[in-house]
Amino acid sequence: MKKLVAVTAFAVAAGAAYGQSQLDQIYAGISVGLYFPTGSTIKHDFGDSIFTLGLTPVVGGLPTSGKVTPNIEIIGADKDGSSFLLVPLTLGYQYNFGNGQRDAAVPFVRFEAGIAYYNFSVNAPGGSASGSEFGFVGDAALGVQITKTITLSAKYYLFQEEKGLNFNGLQLDLTFGVFQL
Numbered sequence: 421m422k423k424l425v426a427v428t429a430f431a432v433a434a435g436a437a438y439g440q441s442q443l444d445q446i447y448a449g450i451s452v453g454l455y456f457p458t459g460s461t462i463k464h465d466f467g468d469s470i471f472t473l474g475l476t477p478v479v480g481g482l483p484t485s486g487k488v489t490p491n492i493e494i495i496g497a498d499k500d501g502s503s504f505l506l507v508p509l510t511l512g513y514q515y516n517f518g519n520g521q522r523d524a525a526v527p528f529v530r531f532e533a534g535i536a537y538y539n540f541s542v543n544a545p546g547g548s549a550s551g552s553e554f555g556f557v558g559d560a561a562l563g564v565q566i567t568k569t570i571t572l573s574a575k576y577y578l579f580q581e582e583k584g585l586n587f588n589g590l591q592l593d594l595t596f597g598v599f600q601l
Contacts, residue, residue: 445600446489447569449478453593455495459586461544465502470495478569478597488513491532495591502542506579506587508557510534516565530561538582555580569597
């Protein structure tokens, strides 16, 4: 995980200037944020908020255009002998609201569905639960595209329950477009 963070930081630093100059494109993006789990066991074992890191496309198209794009996130934590890793891989539709001008912040809504990889070992009430599974995931997001390559969003994930564990939660993140695809 530390190597992924280092590679991501390097990619952001190397590509930030290039990604700022393009219009009507899709950019490879890096997102950082906080995940607020709603499941009681997950909250008990890991706390109320968890740092997240993800790879995601940033749509730099006209504000009134809708785009279907893939998304991947990495959500995980390790604390006091419990750990989990969630990697949702989704396909989503994003609709941007706006008047066709790219010189102002543009609000958007996004809906996604796909699969998620779960790897967990959690101290649950009555015993521990562990596994390495694939399951379904869906989410809905509200956000604002601040510039062509920077977005701020709030996303609620609905993960398929695995071995009695609820991994659902709210994610707040800031995404930076790194380079044009």
